[in-house]
Amino acid sequence: MDTRIDFYPTHQHGAYKLRPGRAFPFGTTLVPGGVNFSISSGHATACTLVLFEKGAPEPLVEIPFPDAFRIGNVWCMVIFDLDFERIEYGYRMDGPWDPAAGHRFDKTKILLDPYAKAIGGRTLWGKPPDWNDIYPQRARLVFEDFDWEDDRPLETPLADLVIYEMHTRSFTAHPSAGVKHPGTYAGIMAKIPYLKELGVNCVELMPIFEFDEFENSRPNPLSGEMMYNYWGYSTVGFFAPKAGFAATGPFGMEVDEFKNLVKELHRNGIEVMLDVVFNHTAEGNERGPTLSFRGIDNQTFYMLTPEGYYYNFSGCGNTLNCNSPVVRNMVLDCLRYWAAEYHIDGFRFDLASILGRAPNGAPLPNPPLLESLAFDPVLANCKLIAEAWDAGGLYQVGSFPAYGRWAEWNGKYRDDIRRFLKGDDGMVPVMAERIQGSPDLYGWNERGPTASINFITCHDGFTLYDLFAYNDKHNEANGEQNRDGGNDDHSWNCGVEGETDDAQINALRRRMIKNALAILLMSHGIPMILMGDELGRTQRGNNNTYCHDNELNWLDWTLRERNNELFNFTRQMIALRKAHPLLRAGEFFGRNGSPADIIWHGTQAWKADWSEDSRALAFMLRERDAGQGGNTTPVLYMAINSFWDALPFELPHLPIGYHWHLFANTSLPAPDDIQEPGQEVLLDENVRSFLVGGRALAILVGRPQSQT
Amino acid sequence: MSIEVEAFPRDGMTVVVVRGEIDGSSAPSLQEKILPLLQDGSALVLDLGTVSYMSSAGLRMLLLLYRQAAAHNGRVALAGLAESIRDTMEVTGFLKFFTVANSVEEALTTLRQG
Numbered sequence: 001m002d003t004r005i006d007f008y009p010t011h012q013h014g015a016y017k018l019r020p021g022r023a024f025p026f027g028t029t030l031v032p033g034g035v036n037f038s039i040s041s042g043h044a045t046a047c048t049l050v051l052f053e054k055g056a057p058e059p060l061v062e063i064p065f066p067d068a069f070r071i072g073n074v075w076c077m078v079i080f081d082l083d084f085e086r087i088e089y090g091y092r093m094d095g096p097w098d099p100a101a102g103h104r105f106d107k108t109k110i111l112l113d114p115y116a117k118a119i120g121g122r123t124l125w126g127k128p129p130d131w132n133d134i135y136p137q138r139a140r141l142v143f144e145d146f147d148w149e150d151d152r153p154l155e156t157p158l159a160d161l162v163i164y165e166m167h168t169r170s171f172t173a174h175p176s177a178g179v180k181h182p183g184t185y186a187g188i189m190a191k192i193p194y195l196k197e198l199g200v201n202c203v204e205l206m207p208i209f210e211f212d213e214f215e216n217s218r219p220n221p222l223s224g225e226m227m228y229n230y231w232g233y234s235t236v237g238f239f240a241p242k243a244g245f246a247a248t249g250p251f252g253m254e255v256d257e258f259k260n261l262v263k264e265l266h267r268n269g270i271e272v273m274l275d276v277v278f279n280h281t282a283e284g285n286e287r288g289p290t291l292s293f294r295g296i297d298n299q300t301f302y303m304l305t306p307e308g309y310y311y312n313f314s315g316c317g318n319t320l321n322c323n324s325p326v327v328r329n330m331v332l333d334c335l336r337y338w339a340a341e342y343h344i345d346g347f348r349f350d351l352a353s354i355l356g357r358a359p360n361g362a363p364l365p366n367p368p369l370l371e372s373l374a375f376d377p378v379l380a381n382c383k384l385i386a387e388a389w390d391a392g393g394l395y396q397v398g399s400f401p402a403y404g405r406w407a408e409w410n411g412k413y414r415d416d417i418r419r420f421l422k423g424d425d426g427m428v429p430v431m432a433e434r435i436q437g438s439p440d441l442y443g444w445n446e447r448g449p450t451a452s453i454n455f456i457t458c459h460d461g462f463t464l465y466d467l468f469a470y471n472d473k474h475n476e477a478n479g480e481q482n483r484d485g486g487n488d489d490h491s492w493n494c495g496v497e498g499e500t501d502d503a504q505i506n507a508l509r510r511r512m513i514k515n516a517l518a519i520l521l522m523s524h525g526i527p528m529i530l531m532g533d534e535l536g537r538t539q540r541g542n543n544n545t546y547c548h549d550n551e552l553n554w555l556d557w558t559l560r561e562r563n564n565e566l567f568n569f570t571r572q573m574i575a576l577r578k579a580h581p582l583l584r585a586g587e588f589f590g591r592n593g594s595p596a597d598i599i600w601h602g603t604q605a606w607k608a609d610w611s612e613d614s615r616a617l618a619f620m621l622r623e624r625d626a627g628q629g630g631n632t633t634p635v636l637y638m639a640i641n642s643f644w645d646a647l648p649f650e651l652p653h654l655p656i657g658y659h660w661h662l663f664a665n666t667s668l669p670a671p672d673d674i675q676e677p678g679q680e681v682l683l684d685e686n687v688r689s690f691l692v693g694g695r696a697l698a699i700l701v702g703r704p705q706s707q708t
Numbered sequence: 709m710s711i712e713v714e715a716f717p718r719d720g721m722t723v724v725v726v727r728g729e730i731d732g733s734s735a736p737s738l739q740e741k742i743l744p745l746l747q748d749g750s751a752l753v754l755d756l757g758t759v760s761y762m763s764s765a766g767l768r769m770l771l772l773l774y775r776q777a778a779a780h781n782g783r784v785a786l787a788g789l790a791e792s793i794r795d796t797m798e799v800t801g802f803l804k805f806f807t808v809a810n811s812v813e814e815a816l817t818t819l820r821q822g
Contacts, residue, residue: 083733084732180795186799246799256800
């Protein structure tokens with residue numbers, strides 16, 4: 001029985017029954033009998049709610065907000081008896097058109113609610129849109145009644161994470177994926193057993209906030225194939241999951257499908273991290289479309305030059321004004337919403353340095369947004385990871401304002417490991433920093449190795465296979481005469497550019513891939529693996545595949561058979577990391593509370609060669625008390641030879657009663673390249689030195705011999 | 709959207725045949741027609757073999773019915789779901805909350821055992 005008087009309308013507009021709404025929360029909320037609509041603009045003079053029947057070309061009704069329904073800068077209204085499943089809504093905002101002053105109001109445009117929780121218009125991936133639609137991407141209403149049962153974010157300690165960076169569509173769009181719903185959230189769900197077998201415990205999804213794959217879409221000048229805004233680093237709506245990534249998107253159930261994916265991943269011990277893009281929006285610069293923010297409150301939402309043009313610190317036309325108090329609140333609302341409503345475990349912030357800029361673009365010493373996120377109660381246990389640079393030249397790896405919370409994509413880790421692997425001079429000293437969690441970057445300000453997200457490859461740049469198959473980028477397919485994409489790949493093709501039948505070169509490439517994965521998973525800090533690197537995925541030398549909905553991005557699952565040795569190697573390396581807490585300590589070795597030390601060696605034990613032309617480095621990880629007083633913790637030893645010829649590494653002494661066992665040796669062909677942790681091969685008692693092949697590495701475990 | 713409901717007793721249980729599309733506009737009347745059939749401890753088979761479309765609101769109505777039945781110690785089974793509806797229920801997580809059978813016969817057997 002309806003027992004409250006506010007379940008009943010007080011006002012009327014034609015056949016529609018209304019009541020003054022509640023200002024909070026912004027966006028739409030289903031309330032008894034109706035829907036609460038709330039939107040703010042600091043400079044609009046009037047606001048009209050526009051309702052559509054789903055998909056209809058013209059509005060069903062337009063309801064101007066009565067004066068009495070405005071509180072401060074917020075218009076809010078409850079409408080009763082809406083068949084909310086069949087409704088789409090937008091707003092018209094009236095106000096000044098004065099670009100020099102930053103205002104671009106245009107009441108002929110129908111605008112998307114920045115807080116829209118579901119967005120129609122692109123619900124089936126790749127379906128050509130109606131370019132004449134007066135309101136192409138439309139806000140919809142959602143049920144927020146998902147049954148999570150006992151689920152909540154997993155709160156896996158940061159030090160224990162093994163992150164897998166992936167694109168929702170790319171993961172299962174390839175026909176070889178063999179899933180019922182290719183390229184969708186449901187597709188990921190079907191592949192959970194694969195992720196578990198690999199052993200990763202966190203998936204980082206490239207953007208899943210609603211974007212428009214047709215933004216700047218165009219036929220490829222070479223092939224005629226359509227090129228899309230495929231990766232999705234261009235947000236249309238910050239509160240809505242990409243409907244075109246949902247098998248049920250055409251039925252408007254993307255919210256449930258995505259929540260169910262998160263729940264199922266959690267049930268399998270896998271966290272979900274979202275790659276979020278708050279640095280710019282899909283509206284571009286002054287020549288871009290007016291979809292939402294520009295027409296609602298341009299001066300508030302964007303960083304503008306004194307002349308009213310758009311600052312472009314993102315390289316994408318505009319820059320979201322993240323440290324204006326209004327936008328800061330929106331970002332906070334958004335992340336809270338994803339954490340609370342979707343149980344998201346963490347966020348990776350694209351071009352996060354922009355989030356530390358003032359409205360005039362100047363970097364702030366104490367950016368209020370970053371501080372708010374770090375101390376927010378809802379986000380208290382969420383992982384916060386910064387891509388600590390932007391396209392405006394701000395580079396903050398090691399100095400991103402952290403507040404004891406923020407981790408960073410360690411771009412220096414990527415560059416240094418690559419240079420060492422390909423054999424550059426003078427890399428041994430810096431390798432020592434990277435392997436122990438980059439204390440040169442994070443050894444101050446109460447940060448630790450968990451501030452360092454270690455990666456050698458990510459979606460930007462070469463895949464791991466291509467890193468050792470191409471000296472140069474080959475981006476012709478992007479249609480920009482190979483001008484796009486980075487030029488600092490630090491890659492090495494192992495002798496031939498691209499694919500080859502040369503068995504020796506192919507063996508070397510496999511070895512280099514294994515070397516890279518082994519270093520990544522032995523390093524202190526948080527490892528991140530790029531989707532498919534465990535299978536030798538190639539992008540044919542393209543280091544910027546942002547626009548391709550084809551095999552350049554899709555994971556080819558037949559690689560599982562062809563490159564099973566890479567899969568197995570990766571899986572065992574992850575298993576080793578899991579088996580040895582030494583590899584996952586939250587403190588730098590030898591410091592503070594760390595019970596363990598890292599001891600550097602070279603080809604001579606206890607004597608690392610730090611010289612300019614040194615290409616060999618070995619290290620031993622051990623608990624300080626290992627071998628004493630009943631402490632039988634294993635000791636780990638890794639010898640890396642980046643020289644072209646084999647080198648003998650003198651082995652350091654072990655605690656009494658310990659014996660050397662071989663876990664991995666990348667110079668050996670599979671299956672002898674790696675063992676299951678715990679099943680390592682016992683070395684002869686008299687071995688004092690271990691020969692590591694050219695461009696190879698070995699991992700040894702010292703432990704008391706198991707009783708057999 | 710019109711929705712038709714026909715109920716008849718079978719082996720001490722009730723089979724409810726639903727015809728039409730279940731969405732936000734038809735769900736309330738469907739719920740109104742089925743609720744009275746949920747007596748204490750009753751067993752209900754919803755034959756959805758001729759339901760061609762079920763929206764998000766329709767699924768929620770079904771789950772509501774299911775939970776209302778459980779609150780009255782009753783049991784509900786769904787029979788004859790179209791593949792597309794079953795798919796949607798599966799990927800959105802709804803399916804696992806229900807007892808589902810391929811046919812009315814199978815549903816009756818399941819409920820009898822349950």
